[in-house]
Amino acid sequence: MATKLPADEVIALYRQGSNLRDLADRYGCAPNTIKRILERHGVPRRGSPRRPTVQLPEEDVVAAYRQGGTIAGIAAQYAVHGSAVRTLLVRSGVELRPVGRRRGSTGKSTKSKKSSLPKREVIASYKRGSTLKVLAERYGVSPSTICVLLEGEGVERRKSGDWESVPPPRVQLPVGDILQAYAAGDSPRAISGRYGVSVSTIQRRLREARSASSRTRKE
Structure with a gap:
């Protein structure tokens, strides 16, 4: 798997701030595969992974939480870590509910x-x-x-296995928008959270788009 990945691109993205998990999601491989590429090319590891700062809409986040939303649910909606949502709420003076309890529980x-x-x-x-x-x-x-x-x-x-004999209808996704987001540096995990689908679905659509593009160039 490692020899098939674009090492120069992987290294460049890592140096721009992407972490092992982001890159693994992006290329559909294990974080250890990315780690081996970096080690093979002598790229020094960062002490702690850094993600680009995401500007959350404070009013929307506060409103969602006060209406009963959970920190985990809001974080998933904006494809960020729960700590980012918690920090915003505390900074806004919002009294946090006990873990596991929704508003008016x-x-x-x-x-x-x-x-x-x-x-x-x-x-x-x-x-x-x-x-x-x-x-x-x-x-x-x-x-x-x-x-x-x-x-x-x-x-x-x-039930488990129901889709093995009768696959579910294909979810309609804006492939063009997904490709643009991916090209801009968004990871499949972040994109999947945005459209409410699994990471594997986004990875599959990206592979299909790359295959279609490759066939078009050959023709």
Whole structure:
């Protein structure tokens, strides 16, 4: 795998601030593969990985948290680490809730949060192949909340392996926008969080786009 990667490009991105995990996601390999490339070319490792500073919309983040969103859910929405969201909230003077408790948690929080979700949209996304975890991160709730909504609407839950015989419909994604974001330095993980799909889905679309581009050049 390491010999097939563009070493010069990997080194340049690493020196610009990308960390091993970002680069591994970008090229669809293990972080150790990136590490071996850097070591082979004598690139000194950074003491701690650095990510570009992301400017979060303070008012939107605060509003989302006060409406019951979790730090993890908001972080997933903006493709940042939870510590970035927590720091912003503290700096804005927001009183943080105890870990694991949502706003107004009295045993009825799941029911209240479930009723505020766009049911048709959630059900349609689930039937197209989105997992409970992906939907939970997209709407800033727990997977169990999504599960309760689906069961309440009579939606049959998928079992492990259900997609092996009948694959889910292909999710429609703006491939052009994804390619631009990737070319600008965004990692597949960051892009996947933006569109609410798995990292492997983004990696697959990038591979397909590269193959199509290669075939076009050959023709």
